[in-house]
Amino acid sequence: MDLNSTRRPEPGGRLCQRALLVFLFLCGPLLSGLAAAPPVPPPEKLLPDDTLFVITATDFPRFLKLWQNTPQSQLWEDPAMKPFKDNFLAKWRDRLAQPLERDLNLKLDSYTNLLQGQLTFAITRNGWQGSDDTPPGLLFLLDAKGKSGKLKKDLAELRRKWVDAGKTVRVETIRGIDFLALPMDSNNVPQTVRRFFPKPLPVQELGAENQPQKSPPESKLLLGQADSLLIAATSTAVAEKVLAHLAHGDMPALADNPAFQANHLALFRDSPLYAWLNAKTCIDVLLRKAADKPENPEAPTPYDFIKPDKIARAVGVTGLNAVAVSLQVSNDGALFQFFLGVPETGRQGLFKLLVGEPKEADPPPFVPADAVRFQRWRLDGQKTWAAFEKMLGDFSPQAVGVLNFIIETANANAREKDPGFDLRKNLVGNLGDDVIRYQKAPRGPEADPESPPSICLIGSPNPEQLAAALKNVLVFLGQQAGAPSEREFLGRKIYSAPLPPLSLPFASGAASFGAFTLQYAASGGYVAFSSDASILEEYLRSSESQAKTLRELPGLAAAAEKVTGPATSLFGYQNQAEIMRAQFDVWKKNPGDPSAADSTSLNALRSSLGVPAAGQEVRTWMDFSLLPTFDKVSKYFYFSVCGAAANIDGLTLKFYLPAPPQLKTAPAH
Numbered sequence: 001m002d003l004n005s006t007r008r009p010e011p012g013g014r015l016c017q018r019a020l021l022v023f024l025f026l027c028g029p030l031l032s033g034l035a036a037a038p039p040v041p042p043p044e045k046l047l048p049d050d051t052l053f054v055i056t057a058t059d060f061p062r063f064l065k066l067w068q069n070t071p072q073s074q075l076w077e078d079p080a081m082k083p084f085k086d087n088f089l090a091k092w093r094d095r096l097a098q099p100l101e102r103d104l105n106l107k108l109d110s111y112t113n114l115l116q117g118q119l120t121f122a123i124t125r126n127g128w129q130g131s132d133d134t135p136p137g138l139l140f141l142l143d144a145k146g147k148s149g150k151l152k153k154d155l156a157e158l159r160r161k162w163v164d165a166g167k168t169v170r171v172e173t174i175r176g177i178d179f180l181a182l183p184m185d186s187n188n189v190p191q192t193v194r195r196f197f198p199k200p201l202p203v204q205e206l207g208a209e210n211q212p213q214k215s216p217p218e219s220k221l222l223l224g225q226a227d228s229l230l231i232a233a234t235s236t237a238v239a240e241k242v243l244a245h246l247a248h249g250d251m252p253a254l255a256d257n258p259a260f261q262a263n264h265l266a267l268f269r270d271s272p273l274y275a276w277l278n279a280k281t282c283i284d285v286l287l288r289k290a291a292d293k294p295e296n297p298e299a300p301t302p303y304d305f306i307k308p309d310k311i312a313r314a315v316g317v318t319g320l321n322a323v324a325v326s327l328q329v330s331n332d333g334a335l336f337q338f339f340l341g342v343p344e345t346g347r348q349g350l351f352k353l354l355v356g357e358p359k360e361a362d363p364p365p366f367v368p369a370d371a372v373r374f375q376r377w378r379l380d381g382q383k384t385w386a387a388f389e390k391m392l393g394d395f396s397p398q399a400v401g402v403l404n405f406i407i408e409t410a411n412a413n414a415r416e417k418d419p420g421f422d423l424r425k426n427l428v429g430n431l432g433d434d435v436i437r438y439q440k441a442p443r444g445p446e447a448d449p450e451s452p453p454s455i456c457l458i459g460s461p462n463p464e465q466l467a468a469a470l471k472n473v474l475v476f477l478g479q480q481a482g483a484p485s486e487r488e489f490l491g492r493k494i495y496s497a498p499l500p501p502l503s504l505p506f507a508s509g510a511a512s513f514g515a516f517t518l519q520y521a522a523s524g525g526y527v528a529f530s531s532d533a534s535i536l537e538e539y540l541r542s543s544e545s546q547a548k549t550l551r552e553l554p555g556l557a558a559a560a561e562k563v564t565g566p567a568t569s570l571f572g573y574q575n576q577a578e579i580m581r582a583q584f585d586v587w588k589k590n591p592g593d594p595s596a597a598d599s600t601s602l603n604a605l606r607s608s609l610g611v612p613a614a615g616q617e618v619r620t621w622m623d624f625s626l627l628p629t630f631d632k633v634s635k636y637f638y639f640s641v642c643g644a645a646a647n648i649d650g651l652t653l654k655f656y657l658p659a660p661p662q663l664k665t666a667p668a669h
Contacts, residue, residue, distance in 0.1 A: 040143045040229050041245060043120045044264060048241040049252035050125040052136060052282055055275040060115040063272040066329040071660055075636040080628035091621040105161040106154075114151055114230070117143025125281065126235050130289030135219075137238035141231060148228035155180070155225055172222060174236060175243040179224035184234070259341060262649070263324040267337055271326040279341070280321045287312055314395035316342070316349025321650075333658040335562055341650040349394070352387045355646045356380070356569025357433050362560070363550040363573070364436065366524070366542035371550050372575040373439040373454075379569070381431025381458070414472035426469035434459030436526070438550075440535065441578050452582075453532040455539055463522035470520065470527070471495055492540050494521045494533075555658060556641070563643030563654040570644035576657075577637040580630065587624035635662035 040046070043056045057063040067073050076085060101108055119142055126137035144151040159180055162169045172181040222233045226246050233239040244251045254260055260276060268274045290308040312318050322341035327334065342351045357378040367374055393400045407423050414421040439454035460466040471484050474497040484497035497518045519536050520529040524543070530536040550556070550573065564571060638660040644653045 038227075040117060040145075040227065043118055043122075043141070044255035044260065045253050046141065046242055046245045047120070047122050047139070047254040048124055048238065048245075049254055049256055050281075051254045051257075052123045052125055052278045053276070054120065054122040054254070055273075056118060056120040056122075057273050058118050059272060060117065060119045064115075066272055069331070070329065070334060071636040071638075071657075071663055074663065075633055078633055078636070080632040083626040084623065084628075087623050087626055088621050095621070105165050106158055110150075110154055111142075114142060114144040114147050114154070116145035116147055117228070119143075124235075124238050124241075125285075126238055128285065130285045135234075137233060137235040139231075139233050139238050139242070141229060141242070144228045144230060146228075148225070151225055151228070151230055155223065155230075158223075172236065174222075174224070174240050175247070177224050177226050177243060179222040179231075179239065182221045182223070184219040184221050259322040263322060263339065263341070267324050267326040267339060271328055274324070274326040276325075277323040279317075279323050283312065283317055283320065287318070311395065314349055314391050316347065316351040316391070319343065319346035319348060319351060331659065331664070333559070333562070333656055336655040338653040338655075339650055340652075343650065344646075344648045349387075349391045351651065353384055353391070354651060356644070358567045358569055358645070359433065361564065361568055361571035361643070363438075363571075365549050365551065366539060366545075367436075367438050367550040368440075368538070368542075368545075369548040369550050369553055370440060371438040371573075372441050372452075372578045373437075373573070374550060375437050375570070375572040377435045377570045378433055379435050380433040381435075382428060385428050385431065410473055413475065418472065421469070421472060423469070423473065426465060427473065430460045430462045430466040430469065432459030432461055432525075434526070442582060453530070453535040455528055455530040455532070455535045457526040457528045457539075459526055460522075463525060463527045467493070467495065467520060467522040467527050471497070474499070474518070489521070489537060490540055492521050492523050494519055494536065494540075553639075555661075556639070559639070559641045559656055559658045560643070562656040563641050565643075565645060567645040567647055568643050569646065570642075572642040574640045576639055577634060580637050581634070584627060584630040587627055588629070590624075635660055 042058060043054060047054060075081060097108060120140070122139040122141075124137040124139060127134045128136045159169060162180075162182070168183055170181045172179045220234065222231070222236065222239050224231050224239065226243055229242075229246065231239055231242055233242070241251060245253055255264070257278070259278070259280070263276060268276075287309050319342050320340060321343070322339075324337075324339040324341070326337045328337075329335075340351070347355070357380050359378040361376045361378055363371075363374055363376065389400065389403070392403060411421060411423050414423070434457075436457040436459075437454065439452055442452045458466070474484050474495075484495045487494050487496070497520075499516060499518055516531050518529060518531060519533055520527055521536060521540060522528075523540055528536055528539050556573065560571065638658055640655060640657045642653065642655045644651065646652070
């Protein structure tokens with residue numbers, strides 16, 4: 001009986017074994033296929049360690065979903081924007097998409113549907129030494145994931161169409177993967193693309209007329225597929241490195257770069273979109289190339305200080321290791337972070353000037369609630385002046401001599417009326433560590449939208465003495481326009497100084513700034529400056545005002561927490577709703593003004609809609625007369641804040657755009 005009981009389980013055991021064998025027989029090929037096609041590694045594991053620049057959406061469907069929930073995307077899809085949107089998209093199709101499809105003999109939609117994973121564009125060094133002989137490598141990666149079969153079919157169809165169209169297409173095998181190799185000469189670059197990138201004018205250096213002309217390096221585009229990954233590269237070596245990383249080889253990757261590692265840990269881990277620049281390598285290569293260039297006796301440098309390495313050291317760019325940009329999006333808003341990797345030990349020049357004091361940067365009580373722009377920078381004026389003089393001395397000792405001559409000339413003029421005047425002591429010595437600027441909306445429909453009322457305040461331990469010192473300086477600067485006048489207002493002295501037009505190098509027109517009258521007064525620990533008398537007088541009355549202040553604005557404190565911290569030295573605010581209200585009025589009144597396409601207004605619209613910067617060709621696609629009135633789309637605009645801070649690793653600037661309250665929906669239960 002015991003023997004029988006031990007034999008009963010055997011049929012069931014054999015049944016399980018047979019079932020397992022059948023399962024392995026039927027599903028074995030599928031399982032082996034899954035094992036042979038592991039998930040594509042993230043960009044930092046795929047890109048080579050000599051990557052100079054990368055911008056990537058690590059999970060494009062996730063990024064697209066997040067973007068579709070942003071106010072900018074919802075604005076673009078609003079029915080009120082349909083006439084403007086349809087007109088823009090029609091020109092996009094007629095002038096770019098359809099001609100490009102004809103040139104390339106493909107359908108763009110068939111490839112956009114393949115965006116199922118990462119979308120990455122990168123520039124690699126690839127032996128680049130600063131010249132065109134060995135250009136950097138370009139790399140484009142697209143992960144189709146479950147649509148790898150469609151990707152394979154599309155590439156085969158693309159090859160067939162190119163061959164039928166008479167294009168020179170050959171196959172290049174790299175690590176067992178076949179790549180289509182298309183020569184990128186002038187005959188193969190699409191005419192549509194060339195319209196947007198005009199051919200540069202030829203430049204011949206003096207003394208080089210009789211030197212043999214170098215033939216341009218071979219340029220090609222490689223297109224291939226490894227598992228679900230589309231690889232487009234301009235170099236065989238670049239494509240091979242990506243394939244090596246796909247095979248989990250020991251070749252160093254971007255993730256092994258210490259500067260990238262630090263930025264990835266701090267900024268990129270939860271970011272659906274980020275960009276990174278290896279600034280140190282780029283700067284070192286360019287400076288080495290400039291230093292190795294022999295002196296041309298037929299085109300000598302007229303000034304000793306105009307040397308790239310000397311300028312770079314003085315400005316401080318030689319201390320810049322990396323630049324990183326990241327984006328985080330949630331239901332509450334969008335956060336942009338911009339990081340400059342300039343370690344404190346090597347910080348000098350402009351980067352030394354930009355570092356403020358880690359002090360309170362909130363809006364003071366006198367800033368009114370109707371301010372549309374506000375910025376407070378805890379910049380120590382005396383330290384900044386010292387850093388500026390050092391930078392000038394590093395740049396050119398002669399420039400320091402010119403500055404000292406100007407200071408002494410101003411002293412001599414001022415001492416005719418005030419024998420004890422000393423510009424450094426009376427002016428620089430009275431600079432504090434607080435710079436505030438705020439702006440209000442233009443007054444009335446006839447006001448100039450490009451010159452709204454604004455005021456700037458400079459903190460000082462002795463503002464009255466600083467204001468008096470400025471009078472002597474302005475007398476020197478505006479000798480032809482006249483001396484500053486004085487008037488009394490609420491017990492305060494207001495100075496009015498007429499200033500002549502100011503021309504700037506490379507600016508369009510004869511003068512960058514027309515003649516205007518600068519008005520300023522000392523009050524409340526600041527010297528306040530403005531060209532608008534009413535906003536200056538409003539500031540002088542602010543201690544008596546009972547009106548609401550900017551710091552009381554609902555939601556501002558919560559938004560400020562996203563961009564500020566213990567090391568913050570700068571805080572800014574913009575009332576996007578009021579700014580865009582004024583801009584919409586300008587566009588509606590002057591829809592055919594060609595200058596509108598080059599104004600700051602267009603930049604504001606592009607930013608609001610998420611349209612990237614483009615050339616004159618794209619700017620003509622926007623018909624401002626088709627925009628709705630602002631009231632129909634006002635719910636998509638709110639305000640934005642920014643904050644800047646410095647630590648031992650570098651400088652960080654953050655921008656935060658809280659979601660407009662009208663767009664927030666109750667959370668699902």
